[in-house]
Amino acid sequence: MAEILTPEEIIKQGEPVFVKTKLMTDNTLSYCPGCGHGVAHRITMEVLEEMGIGDQTIGVAPVGCSVLAYEFMNIDMQQAAHGRAPAVATGIKRLFPEKYVFTYQGDGDLAAIGTAETIHACNRGENIVIIFVNNGIYGMTGGQMAPTTLEGMVSSTSPHGRDVEMMGSPIKMTEMVATLPGVCFATRQAVHKPGLVRKAKKAIRKAFENQKDKKGTSIVEIVSNCNSGWKMTPVDSNIWLEENMLPVFPLGDIKG
Amino acid sequence: MAKVKGAIVVDTERCKGCNLCVVACPTNVIELNEEVNIKGFNYAYPKFHDACTGCTNCATVCPDMVITVYRFKPAKA
Ligand SMILES: Cc1ncc(C[n+]2csc(CCOP(=O)(O)OP(=O)(O)O)c2C)c(N)n1
Ligand code: SF4
Ligand code: SF4
Ligand code: SF4
Ligand SMILES: [Mg+2]
Numbered sequence: 001m002a003e004i005l006t007p008e009e010i011i012k013q014g015e016p017v018f019v020k021t022k023l024m025t026d027n028t029l030s031y032c033p034g035c036g037h038g039v040a041h042r043i044t045m046e047v048l049e050e051m052g053i054g055d056q057t058i059g060v061a062p063v064g065c066s067v068l069a070y071e072f073m074n075i076d077m078q079q080a081a082h083g084r085a086p087a088v089a090t091g092i093k094r095l096f097p098e099k100y101v102f103t104y105q106g107d108g109d110l111a112a113i114g115t116a117e118t119i120h121a122c123n124r125g126e127n128i129v130i131i132f133v134n135n136g137i138y139g140m141t142g143g144q145m146a147p148t149t150l151e152g153m154v155s156s157t158s159p160h161g162r163d164v165e166m167m168g169s170p171i172k173m174t175e176m177v178a179t180l181p182g183v184c185f186a187t188r189q190a191v192h193k194p195g196l197v198r199k200a201k202k203a204i205r206k207a208f209e210n211q212k213d214k215k216g217t218s219i220v221e222i223v224s225n226c227n228s229g230w231k232m233t234p235v236d237s238n239i240w241l242e243e244n245m246l247p248v249f250p251l252g253d254i255k256g
Numbered sequence: 257m258a259k260v261k262g263a264i265v266v267d268t269e270r271c272k273g274c275n276l277c278v279v280a281c282p283t284n285v286i287e288l289n290e291e292v293n294i295k296g297f298n299y300a301y302p303k304f305h306d307a308c309t310g311c312t313n314c315a316t317v318c319p320d321m322v323i324t325v326y327r328f329k330p331a332k333a
Binding site: 233 | 262272280306325329
């Protein structure tokens, strides 16, 4: 009969099986408690660490809550003007084709002000990775309606819910750019449950492997919460996400 | 069969008390403390630590990288 160890003994004698990646800095994340941005950052950095390419990668931070991503991701980063991350990433990748280049963008950044940059970088098949965190709202500026806001969803600029007659329907950017020949991989993931986090990480890995193989643009959408903007607790926001976001933005590979 | 045992270390001062690790733990190890940390958050702690299997679910969903997980597999007798 094996002896029963106390937790303290397990910590001393056991193997560490989950340790914060060194590619995240020790800075306290500026995100609200429970916000999915933290997990999306971490798994992106874990992929770079596992591929051993942290020192060969340049990230492009957006405008939005993740504007400070360069404070948290312990790699070379450039911050871009609102929506322009794919254009900035294009320039970086073309100057340094041997580097791995990715953008990290919210839905306001990627699907509203940056629509043109997104579509044309994808259409050119720029050999970059786009990490697209879709929380259906402008989190940073106080919860305004985004192009991705759901029908009937209340936001500070749609207080009676999004009226699709007047404001159009939630835009599915990942499906849209998947139609372009330049895009080799388009997938939609989530990070609110352990199994989904592990899947999302695999998708990000595949995206960076595509870049290594010079296959073109990979876009990994991550459906995420904005518990502050949605005005819910973190746990409730993840339940709401599952019940309301996922039917409109279903998870899985769209292309590649 | 030797049973894998786990344990967690919570970096109390980094915790934002979001409760996501609590709902992610399959064996209900974690609870939020009634005490608060220096930022005023009710921080997570392993209340029923002996039930931990080291599955890493809590750390996987923690947005703030607060939790480190250890696992110990006793050698077969
Ligand atoms: C040119 C310009 N227009 C508008 C803004 C204001 N602004 C800052 S963040 C933001 C939206 C961010 O939303 P999203 O990309 O979804 O990021 P989130 O905060 O939700 O992660 C806007 C409109 C700005 N900073 N610059
Ligand atoms: S406002 Fe929303 S997106 Fe921004 S940090 Fe808070 S929860 Fe996250
Ligand atoms: S490692 Fe698994 S069992 Fe242990 S506290 Fe975390 S979620 Fe619970
Ligand atoms: S998930 Fe992380 S930040 Fe949230 S309560 Fe648990 S340990 Fe604290
Ligand atoms: Mg957003």
